[in-house]
Amino acid sequence: MGLLGLKVIYHVESEVISLGEVSYKPLLDLEKYRRLYMLHDLKRLNWGYTGVLRLAGLSFKVFVRVSSDKLEIVEENGRFYSSISFRRGKGNLQVRINVESPNSVLKESLLNTLTRNIREYGSLICSKGRVESFPLSLIASMLKPEVKKVVDVRGEVCPVPEMIAKRELMKIKPGEMLELLVDHPAAVEVTLPEVAKLFNSKYEIFNxxxxxSFVMLKLGDPSTHWQFAEALEERRGIEELMGDGAFLAYLYTVFDRVVRREKVEALSPSILRGEGLTMIAAASIGRGWHLTALVEDENVLGVTLNDQGVRSVNREALNRLSSIKGLGHTFYLRPSIPL
Incomplete structure (x- = not known):
């Protein structure tokens, strides 16, 4: 059981397939071979893809990330996570398929289907030859500016990238740039842009x-948001501010000390408890939902919930909490300086 009484169960299974002496590069070409992974309606983002995975008559919205030797598929609400990695051992190509899900039936079905598809069609696809194109990383590296201050936050989830961005932006001078290497979708698409705006910075994203590569150019010193500071100090008007993206970004700059971190497989009102004034940030491992809440002991001061692109605040968000299922992380944060 988790500290808040949430039962955390992860069902993980894996299979290893040998495809012989072939190149695995074609298996990473989703434009041509997306059906191998049951993927449909792919749309390219600044990095990775969104799409639909169809399995046994069911459709799941997913985020797909492709690296030099690995493909990851994440259901946007955290219902499953799958990785297909490629490595060469003794001349033969080894393909490892991992599937993680709180639903054992879904996990087994997805693992079996991916394994069957790659075993039956993988060698044939690989034998067709190399994919002749420039890697996206090479193109991006030629386009993006040279930045002296580079911080690697890969592997970190919200709110860690935001906290680090705030700390580093406070160190640099106007006219200087900060580059964050990030692989968490919610940070890239939702919170880091708001933090950049809050700190009077322009930003650009390179795939x-x-x-x-999330590059920020600091234009000047950040504006002082006295109304936000007063709302926190006086515990007044917070509910009205929870729908304001600038206020949420401000919270990430003030609540900069992680006091607890948990894995969850569902949200519920029981997570909205803290010791003193606490910010709670929770996000699915995919792109489906993201929650920010401000509590004081057991008193909920305000809540914002983004679920599949739909934002709800306060009472409406609380009413929807119990319907949010899927693997995710929850952080409890306190301010370094007491309010």
């Missing part, structure tokens, strides 16, 4: 393949 590096299995991660992005």
């Amino acid at each position: 590096m393949g299995d991660y992005v």
Whole structure:
């Protein structure tokens, strides 16, 4: 059981397939061979793809990330995570398929189907030859500016990239640039852009393949948001501010000390408890949902929930919490300086 009484169960299974002495590069070409992974309606993002995975008559919205030797498929609400990695051992290509899901039936079905498809068609696809194109990472590296301050936050999920961005932006001078290497979708698409705006910075995103380069140019010193500071100090008007992206970004800059971190497979009102004034940030391992809440002990001051692109705040968000299922992470944060 987790600290909040949430039962955390991860069902993980894997298979290893040998495809002989072939190149695995064609298996990473989703434009041509997306059906091998049951993928449909792919749309390219700044990095990776969104699409639909169809399995046994069911459709799941997914985020897909491709690196130099690995393909990852994440259901947007955390229902499953799958990775297909490629490595050469003793001349033969080894393909490892991992599937993680709180639903054992879904996990087994997805693993079996991916294994069957790659075993039956993988060698044939690989024998057709190399994919002749420039890697996205090479193109991006030629286009993006040279930045002296580079911080690698790959592997970190919200709110860690935002906290690090805030810390580093406070160190650099106007006219200087900061580059973050990020591989967490919610940070790239939702929270880091708001942090950049809050700190009076322009930003640009460069697709590096299995991660992005998030480059920020600091234009000047950040504006002082006295109304946000007063709302926190006086515990007044917070509900009205929870729908304001700038206020949410401000919270990420103030609540900069992680006091607890948990894995969850569902959301519920029981997670909205803290010791003193606490910010709670929770996100699915995919792109489906993201929650930011401000609590004081057991008193909920305000909540924002983004679920599949739909934002709800406060009472509406609380009413929807119990319907949010899927693997995710929850962080409990306190301010370094007492409010």
